[in-house]
Amino acid sequence: MRFFDDPAFWRAGAISTIVVMSVVLIMLTIDSLAAITPGGSHVPPYTVINQHIDYKFVAERGIEVPVIGAAEPLFGTALDTAAATELIGQGKMVVQSRACMDCHTFFGSGAYYAPDLTKAWLDPAWESWQSITGADTREGAMVKFLMDPEQYRTWTRSMPNLAITEAEARATVAYLKWVSAVDTNGFPPNFAHIQTNR
Amino acid sequence: MYRSQHLALKYFAAAITLLGVMTLAGLMSAYYYINPDFLAGLLPFNIAKILHIDTLVIWLLMGFMGSIYWFLPEELGREPIGIRAAELLFYVFCAAVAVVAVVFIFVQHGSSNETALWLINQGRKYVEAPRWAALGVVVIMVVFAYNVIGTAIAAKKTTGIITVLIVDLVPLLLLYLDAFPAISNMSEDLFWWWWLVHLWVEATWEVLIGCIMALALMQLLGTSRRIVEAWLYIEVALVLGTGILGLGHHYFWIGTPNYWLTIGGFFSALEPLPLLGMVIHAVYDAGAQHMRTTNRPALFWMMAEAFGNFIGGGVWGFMITLPQVNLYAHGTQWTVSHGHFAFWGAYACGVISVVYLVLQKARNLTLVDGPLWKWSFAALNIGLVGMVGALLVSGFTQAFVERAIGGSTLEAFIAGQENPWFMEGMVVRFLLGIVFTVGYVVLVWDLLALGRRVPAVAAASPAE
Numbered sequence: 001m002r003f004f005d006d007p008a009f010w011r012a013g014a015i016s017t018i019v020v021m022s023v024v025l026i027m028l029t030i031d032s033l034a035a036i037t038p039g040g041s042h043v044p045p046y047t048v049i050n051q052h053i054d055y056k057f058v059a060e061r062g063i064e065v066p067v068i069g070a071a072e073p074l075f076g077t078a079l080d081t082a083a084a085t086e087l088i089g090q091g092k093m094v095v096q097s098r099a100c101m102d103c104h105t106f107f108g109s110g111a112y113y114a115p116d117l118t119k120a121w122l123d124p125a126w127e128s129w130q131s132i133t134g135a136d137t138r139e140g141a142m143v144k145f146l147m148d149p150e151q152y153r154t155w156t157r158s159m160p161n162l163a164i165t166e167a168e169a170r171a172t173v174a175y176l177k178w179v180s181a182v183d184t185n186g187f188p189p190n191f192a193h194i195q196t197n198r
Numbered sequence: 199m200y201r202s203q204h205l206a207l208k209y210f211a212a213a214i215t216l217l218g219v220m221t222l223a224g225l226m227s228a229y230y231y232i233n234p235d236f237l238a239g240l241l242p243f244n245i246a247k248i249l250h251i252d253t254l255v256i257w258l259l260m261g262f263m264g265s266i267y268w269f270l271p272e273e274l275g276r277e278p279i280g281i282r283a284a285e286l287l288f289y290v291f292c293a294a295v296a297v298v299a300v301v302f303i304f305v306q307h308g309s310s311n312e313t314a315l316w317l318i319n320q321g322r323k324y325v326e327a328p329r330w331a332a333l334g335v336v337v338i339m340v341v342f343a344y345n346v347i348g349t350a351i352a353a354k355k356t357t358g359i360i361t362v363l364i365v366d367l368v369p370l371l372l373l374y375l376d377a378f379p380a381i382s383n384m385s386e387d388l389f390w391w392w393w394l395v396h397l398w399v400e401a402t403w404e405v406l407i408g409c410i411m412a413l414a415l416m417q418l419l420g421t422s423r424r425i426v427e428a429w430l431y432i433e434v435a436l437v438l439g440t441g442i443l444g445l446g447h448h449y450f451w452i453g454t455p456n457y458w459l460t461i462g463g464f465f466s467a468l469e470p471l472p473l474l475g476m477v478i479h480a481v482y483d484a485g486a487q488h489m490r491t492t493n494r495p496a497l498f499w500m501m502a503e504a505f506g507n508f509i510g511g512g513v514w515g516f517m518i519t520l521p522q523v524n525l526y527a528h529g530t531q532w533t534v535s536h537g538h539f540a541f542w543g544a545y546a547c548g549v550i551s552v553v554y555l556v557l558q559k560a561r562n563l564t565l566v567d568g569p570l571w572k573w574s575f576a577a578l579n580i581g582l583v584g585m586v587g588a589l590l591v592s593g594f595t596q597a598f599v600e601r602a603i604g605g606s607t608l609e610a611f612i613a614g615q616e617n618p619w620f621m622e623g624m625v626v627r628f629l630l631g632i633v634f635t636v637g638y639v640v641l642v643w644d645l646l647a648l649g650r651r652v653p654a655v656a657a658a659s660p661a662e
Contacts, residue, residue: 007358007424010431017435021442028446028461029389035455036385042453043385089382093310096321096380102244106384107452108529109391110323113230113243115611116529118451125608155612157234160242168310179384185459187451188606189525 044181046084049074049174053181055122055191063186074174075139090168091175098162107184114159119191121173121180125154142176143169199560200271202278202345205285207560209264210553212292214642216257217546219299221638223249225631231624245302248319248326254541255324256295261549262406263342266363268556269413270349273360279348280341287338298331315380322387324395325377332377339374343367358427362434363409370402385453392448399541400469400511401441407548408433411476411500414552417559418496421483429479436472444469450521451528459521466519470512473544480504493558495571495644499551502579506543510586514539526601531623532593539586553645561649570644577637584630592623 003009039045044066052069071078079087095101101110104117126138132152135141145152146169149159164172226246230236237246270278278284301318308314315321316329325332347364350356356364376394381387412426446462480501491497514536518527527533558566596614604610614620 005424005428007427007431010428010435011358014431014435014438017439018442021439025442025445028443028457032389032449032454032458033386036383036389036453038383042455043383085382090310092382092384092387093312093315093380097310097314097319098307099244099248099319099321099326101321101323102247102326103242105529107388109388109448109452110529111244111247112529112531112534113247115608116606119606120608123608154608155616157615158238160239162307163309165309171310182385182453184451184453185456185521187525187528189601190605191607 042183044068044178045081046088046178047079047081048181049084049087049177050078053121053177055119055180061186064189064191065183065186066181068181074177075137075170084174087171087174088178090171091173091178094164094168094172095175098164103159106179107182108187114157116188117176117179118182118184118188119180121177122191139170139173139177142173146172200277201281201285202267202271203556203560205281205288206264206268206556208288209260209267210556212288213257213260213264213549214553214645216253216260216295218638218642220250220253220257221631221635223247223253225628225635226250228624228628228631232621232628241303242306245306248302249299251324252298252326258403258541258545258549260291261545261552262403262410264556265410265413265549265552266342266346268552269410270346270360273357273413274349274353274355276349276353278345279352280344283341284345287341290334291338294331294334298327301328302326312380320377320380322377322391325391327377329378332374335377336371336374339367339371343371357423359409359412359430362405362430366402366405366409369397370406373397373402388452389449389454392445392452396445396448397442399544400444401438403545404437404441404472405434407503407545408437408476410552411503411548414496414500414548414555415483418491418493418500418551418555419483419486421486425483429475433472433475433479436475440465440468440471447519447521447524450524463520467516469519470508470516473508473512477504477508492564493554493566495566495575496551496554496558498571498575499547499554502575503543503547503551506539506547508543510536510539510541510543514586526597527593530593530596530600531589531620532597535586535589535593538582538589542582550641557645557648563649566648568644570640570647574637574640574644577633577640579637581630581632581634581637584633585627588623588626588630590623592620592627595619595623 034040035042037043048068050071050073052072054067054069055064056067057063058065073079100117103111103114105112106116107118108116126141129141129145129152130136130138133141133144135144143166146164147166148161150161223246226236227243227250230243230246267278267284305318308318318328319326320328320332346360346367350360350364373394376390379387379390381390408430412430415421415426416423443461444466446458447466449458449462481504484497484501489497518524518532518536554566554571557563595617599617599620600606600610600614604613
């Protein structure tokens with residue numbers, strides 16, 4: 001019998017392939033987890049919500065990346081690490097309990113019925129929504145919208161009223177601001193140019 | 199028949215029923231795109247979507263379990279160990295699925311606390327089921343693993359296919375434990391979530407269906423065990439050799455380092471290779487037998503599985519897997535097009551093939567053929583491929599209008615969704631969804647009527 005007719009030959013090949021690939025995956029996982037820890041090289045600390053965030057093209061990398069600027073506390077109050085962590089945690093609980101990702105996407109993952117939320121904090125649309133909602137600030141407009149989305153319907157599809165309280169809405173806005181500062185290797189593309197043009 | 203095989207029939211009945219629920223929920227989800235006010239105030243889009251994708255996972259899982267419960271006693275020559283517990287858990291499984299569906303439909307959401315995640319909705323795609331139900335799935339999978347491993351030990355024997363199955367059950371079970379956490383950091387949350395979703399769907403499930411197809415091939419075409427096992431090992435090596443690091447194509451944009459662009463792009467581009475191997479395998483075996491079989495629907499569905507897996511999973515996946523394309527295609531209906539084609543080709547066709555094979559044995563039929571299966575085969579596949587094409591048109595439109603031109607803002611998203619090409623795709627998708635639904639109804643009709651037609655058909659030559 002030729003060696004490649006023998007199942008044992010292919011079994012040995014399968015086992016060695018799995019072992020090698022698994023070891024490489026574990027090594028890359030260890031490295032990636034360090035990079036995506038809040039405060040790591042790609043994911044900002046939760047206290048980034050106290051600062052101005054922008055999304056700009058960086059020539060060396062050839063993509064848009066988040067740019068962290070001067071102090072710009074969310075809702076006008078700077079939070080320490082513990083308070084910011086708690087607020088972001090609550091924001092994530094809102095995202096999960098309302099199954100946001102079964103309509104929206106984060107980083108392009110989720111459902112596709114509603115807009116991607118990766119850079120929602122930076123979306124130019126909030127400027128016009130400030131006047132629609134009568135809010136003084138972008139975060140104020142976002143809170144009003146989240147608490148009663150059916151009142152501020154923007155097009156044919158309306159976000160349903162998910163009984164989001166004011167505290168939950170503020171936490172969600174904090175979450176969106178933090179997410180917008182994650183370095184996503186340039187996803188979504190072209191977003192910064194639109195802002196610049198405006 | 200073994201008790202385990204009676205249990206298999208129950209699992210198949212539940213799986214085909216849930217396929218119907220999935221189809222209905224999918225049709226509803228498609229209709230929201232055409233009429234956004236559909237069921238306004240009663241059932242939001244996300245609940246219909248959850249019902250669609252969660253029943254997808256559960257019906258396939260039940261189909262896999264039914265297949266193993268059918269083949270296991272024949273493979274090992276004895277009644278599986280712990281079959282009584284498995285029988286009991288089948289009813290618990292069905293009841294839990296029903297309760298979760300009722301909670302999704304009538305309760306929908308809770309407040310932002312752990313209680314909501316335990317009792318109502320976890321809000322993580324594919325694993326939205328509340329934690330109590332997810333725990334139930336763990337228990338069911340543990341007992342399932344005990345049935346397989348315990349039987350091999352009690353029988354004091356194993357085969358190459360059963361050994362692969364046993365080894366596969368370990369990661370299958372361990373990875374599902376990722377259905378529980380609620381990590382605040384979205385990057386880390388998605389990092390582990392992809393271990394569950396990708397390494398289930400594009401690794402452990404591929405191996406599982408490979409084992410099932412190997413067992414089915416031996417019965418359907420009489421292919422020798424040596425050939426089937428050699429091919430299974432080749433497929434395992436290629437599936438996991440490309441799929442483990444192919445995981446990286448989900449790590450392009452979630453906040454992970456940019457080396458994943460190269461690693462994920464390279465290995466996921468190789469992922470079609472094992473799927474091409476399956477096509478070669480299936481065509482070779484069917485050709486060697488000159489397409490002779492006593493079960494034409496099982497053979498045709500198995501061929502559909504091989505080609506559908508390669509084209510839907512492999513070719514459609516390759517189309518969007520390189521980061522330069524994925525940057526624009528990711529998170530659009532283009533992805534949905536690939537998802538529908540891949541799940542259908544990789545798993546659904548295989549499960550339907552096994553159902554036909556099993557019913558032939560269970561009802562002691564000499565020949566399985568007739569007009570009904572052809573109508574359902576045609577309607578289901580035309581419906582599915584038509585939906586895939588329509589979604590592709592919508593996805594292309596999104597990639598261009600929303601991403602490349604518009605820049606992915608809310609305004610760009612709306613421009614993409616309101617573009618006539620996008621909407622035409624959505625309407626055609628819905629219409630083809632109706633064709634698919636008709637195919638499902640005929641499939642159920644055929645499966646129910648299979649035994650009753652036999653005397654007339656059996657009079658014909660069994661070896662066509």
